[in-house]
Structures are given as structure tokens and as C-alpha cells.
Amino acid sequence: MTSAPGEDAIDGIKVDQQGNLYVSGPGGLWIISPAGKHLGTIIAPKHPHNLTWGGDDGKTLYMTALDSIYRMPLNVPGIRPADGAPKLAAQR
Numbered sequence: 001m002t003s004a005p006g007e008d009a010i011d012g013i014k015v016d017q018q019g020n021l022y023v024s025g026p027g028g029l030w031i032i033s034p035a036g037k038h039l040g041t042i043i044a045p046k047h048p049h050n051l052t053w054g055g056d057d058g059k060t061l062y063m064t065a066l067d068s069i070y071r072m073p074l075n076v077p078g079i080r081p082a083d084g085a086p087k088l089a090a091q092r
Contacts, residue, residue, distance in 0.1 A: 014053070015078070016077065020034065
């Protein structure tokens with residue numbers, strides 16, 4: 001990721017309930033598997049710097065850019081602060 005082209009710094013990092021990392025990095029929001037494989041990059045109109053999950057089911061991804069907020073539905077819910085600890089503990 002640090003050798004990827006672009007000048008965007010690595011910024012916000014979150015994890016979903018399958019253990020995938022969502023990392024704001026060069027070119028967009030990188031999705032990285034628990035094994036370290038780059039699964040893909042979400043490219044927003046403006047570079048996202050931070051992110052969070054919302055919606056009743058936790059499957060809505062919100063991304064913040066310098067002067068914009070983006071929202072997109074996902075198939076996998078994210079781990080949110082209120083529900084993260086019990087779900088992570090159950091997976092271990």
C-alpha cells in the first residue's frame with residue numbers, strides 16, 4: 001500500500017464483521033482481507049479520509065472527504081463502537 005501510486009496518505013482505518021480492513025489510502029478506500037490480500041478499492045468522487053458504518057443493520061458505509069460525505073450500501077456489516085467488542089470476542 002505504501003508503494004501504490006498517488007500522494008494520498010494512509011488515514012482512516014475500520015474493520016468489518018468478517019475481519020476485512022477498510023483503509024483510506026492512495027487512490028481511494030482500500031479493502032484488505034484478514035490474510036493481507038487487497039480485495040479492491042472504493043473510489044469516491046473526492047478522496048475519503050475517514051469512514052464509519054451506519055444504518056440499522058450496520059451495512060451502510062459513510063465516507064468523509066475534505067468537504068463531502070458519501071454513503072454506500074455494503075453486503076457485510078461493519079463493526080461499530082457500540083457492538084464491536086462482543087462480536088470480536090465471540091470470534092476468538
